[in-house]
Amino acid sequence: MSPPPASGAAYGGFQPQDVVTLSSAAYLDGPMLSAEPATEHLRTLEQKTVLRRSLITAVGVGLAGAGAGAVALPAAAQGLPKIEWRCASSFPKELDTIYFVAGFVADRVAKATGNRFRIHVTPPDPSVQAFGVLDAVSDGTVQCGHTASLYFVDRDPAFSFDSGLPFGLNARQHNAWMIGGGLDLLRNFMRSYDVVPFPAGNTGAQLGGWFNKEINDLSDLRGLKFRISGLGGSVLERLGVEVENLPGDAVYGAMKSGAVDGAKWIGPYDDEKLKLNTVAKYCYYPGWWQSASQLSLIVNRSQWERLPEPYQVVFTMACAEANAWLLGKYDVVNVPALRRMVAAGTVIKPFPQEVMTACCRTADALNDEIASQHPTFARLYADWRRFRGDIYEWFRLSELALNDFVLAATKEAQKS
Numbered sequence: 001m002s003p004p005p006a007s008g009a010a011y012g013g014f015q016p017q018d019v020v021t022l023s024s025a026a027y028l029d030g031p032m033l034s035a036e037p038a039t040e041h042l043r044t045l046e047q048k049t050v051l052r053r054s055l056i057t058a059v060g061v062g063l064a065g066a067g068a069g070a071v072a073l074p075a076a077a078q079g080l081p082k083i084e085w086r087c088a089s090s091f092p093k094e095l096d097t098i099y100f101v102a103g104f105v106a107d108r109v110a111k112a113t114g115n116r117f118r119i120h121v122t123p124p125d126p127s128v129q130a131f132g133v134l135d136a137v138s139d140g141t142v143q144c145g146h147t148a149s150l151y152f153v154d155r156d157p158a159f160s161f162d163s164g165l166p167f168g169l170n171a172r173q174h175n176a177w178m179i180g181g182g183l184d185l186l187r188n189f190m191r192s193y194d195v196v197p198f199p200a201g202n203t204g205a206q207l208g209g210w211f212n213k214e215i216n217d218l219s220d221l222r223g224l225k226f227r228i229s230g231l232g233g234s235v236l237e238r239l240g241v242e243v244e245n246l247p248g249d250a251v252y253g254a255m256k257s258g259a260v261d262g263a264k265w266i267g268p269y270d271d272e273k274l275k276l277n278t279v280a281k282y283c284y285y286p287g288w289w290q291s292a293s294q295l296s297l298i299v300n301r302s303q304w305e306r307l308p309e310p311y312q313v314v315f316t317m318a319c320a321e322a323n324a325w326l327l328g329k330y331d332v333v334n335v336p337a338l339r340r341m342v343a344a345g346t347v348i349k350p351f352p353q354e355v356m357t358a359c360c361r362t363a364d365a366l367n368d369e370i371a372s373q374h375p376t377f378a379r380l381y382a383d384w385r386r387f388r389g390d391i392y393e394w395f396r397l398s399e400l401a402l403n404d405f406v407l408a409a410t411k412e413a414q415k416s
Contacts, residue, residue, distance in 0.1 A: 080308050085119045085143035087297070090130040090151065092249040093123040095270055097333075098295060101201040101326045102146035105297060108318035109311075117311045119144070130247035137298050138193045144299040146200060150230030150290075151245075157370050158189050158377045160231045161384060162197060164290045166363040168384075171202045171292035171327050172399075173391045177384065178294075185380050194301045198319040201295035201326035206287030207271065208351055209264030210255065210280035217354055227251055227263035232289020235363045248274065255279040266293070267330060268337035277341045284351050288359055295326070 087106065091099040099121075106119035124130040133145035134152050149162035161182065164174055178186075178199055190197055209228070215221065222240030226233075233243040244260050254260045256279045263280075264287060265271050277283070297319055304312070342348060351359075367385075371378040 080113075080116055080310060083117045083307070083311065085117075085303070087119050087121045088128040088133050088136050088142045088145040089121055089123055090133050090145070090147040090247070091123070092247075092274070095248070095273055097270055097326060097329055098201060098203070098266070099123065101295065101322050102297065104322050104325060105146075105200060105315070105318045108321065109314050112314045112318070113311060117314065121146070124247060124249065130249075131245075134193065134195070134298065137195050137300050140300055140302070142300075143303045144297055146295060146297050148229070148293060148295055149197070149298075150293075153230055153234075156189075156376070157231065157374055158380055161380045162186050162296055163230065163294055164292050165367065165384070166232050166235055166289045167360050168291045169388060169391065171204045171294075173388075173395070174202070174292050174294055175199070175323070176391060177387045180387065181383065182380075182387070185383060189376055189380065190298070191301070195298040196301055196304045197296040197298050198316060199294055199323045200297040200319040201322055203266050203290075203293040203295075204327050204330055205292060206290050207264065207267050208284035208287045209262055210271070210276045211262040211282045211284060212255075212280050213261070214282055214349070215284060215351065215355060217352055218358055221355070224262060225260045227254060227260050228289065230289065231363070231366065234366055235289065235359055238362050238366065239358060252276060252279065264289070267334050268341060269330065269333040272337045272341055277344065277346050281345065282347050282349060283341070284349055286351070288351070288356065288363075294323075 087102050089099055089102050093099050102119075102121045106121055110118050122128070128136040128142060128145070131151050133142075133147040134149075134155070136142045137145045149159040150164075152159040168174070169177060183197070183199070186197055209226070211224075213220065218239060221236065223242065224240075225242045225244060226236060227244045227246045228236060229245050233241075233245065237243050244254065246254055246260075246263075248265060251263050251265055252274050255263055255276060263276065265274060265276060267287075271277060271283075299315075307315070338348075367381060371381045
């Protein structure tokens with residue numbers, strides 16, 4: 001795969017054809033290329049080549065200018081079928097971030113296919129609850145779902161690698177691990193659940209959660225009832241915390257009623273939307289349990305393999321765009337939300353060093369223990385841990401060194 005060009009209007013550096021090349025290499029190996037039923041509309045190799053080239057152009061225009069309405073597809077593509085999918089989301093519809101991003105994908109797909117491929121996004125409801133998305137997609141109740149795989153670590157701890165592990169990779173590093181082979185490992189693992197995962201949103205590093213009392217040392221954690229999901233909850237349990245795994249729309253009520261003493265959700269913007277700052281005074285950082293939290297659109301494998309290849313390309317490109325969009329969205333909206341909450345009385349504090357050190361050591365011990373008992377987790381963990389060591393060595397010389405200097409220089413300039 002050749003490097004992307006230095007300029008390009010559609011993707012701020014990527015031309016449409018390069019986005020498809022990147023997607024094909026990084027995200028589409030296997031499931032898309034083996035989807036033989038999709039070729040019934042493409043009767044010759046020449047026809048297929050013409051269609052892909054013309055579709056790439058149409059998709060590039062459609063995704064870059066989605067606000068203009070549906071795109072007129074090339075004639076060869078107009079013979080493709082009309083397809084309707086349902087996407088069950090794990091997230092509250094009040095959030096114009098993690099709930100909205102599935103609609104972002106649906107909108108891109110519809111407009112890039114001239115409304116021939118439509119995806120209808122629904123919030124959690126009695127038919128598919130927040131933590132029931134995996135089962136609903138796996139058994140074909142819905143064609144796809146937007147979720148955080150950490151919700152399913154009780155089924156298999158290997159799901160945690162899709163979302164992110166405690167004291168793990170930041171958003172950029174996680175994306176690099178996925179492109180560098182992590183996504184292939186995850187897709188092989190999820191094959192047994194009959195789903196195909198697509199990265200579709202990342203929150204970046206999160207806050208450390210809301211508490212109704214100060215956390216001064218490890219003793220303040222013992223007996224605390226705290227809402228958290230994933231392996232981070234398992235770490236806290238080993239330190240004496242009573243963990244509650246609640247969906248997003250139940251967090252505020254649990255905090256207000258006193259059912260829990262603390263809770264983590266995501267970050268300033270979403271936490272303010274859920275009014276968590278109105279039911280707890282203290283907000284701690286950093287959210288060590290997720291250095292970044294990747295969200296995924298998981299697709300029923302049979303549905304994916306029956307999907308015409310041009311639609312697969314469109315879907316994958318839309319997910320890739322959404323993956324970048326959500327991270328940028330959070331970086332834009334979190335700063336003013338944090339300032340509003342502080343102005344309203346929220347006290348922002350760092351976790352004590354004693355707490356951070358104990359949590360990190362406990363997380364490492366937990367990962368080693370799980371790896372000794374679960375072969376799939378062990379395979380993923382070996383690759384992930386090797387990559388974490390390599391990428392932090394590089395970031396120490398690049399991103400981290402520059403960030404530390406710029407932060408210090410900015411503070412010094414503000415003094416003068």
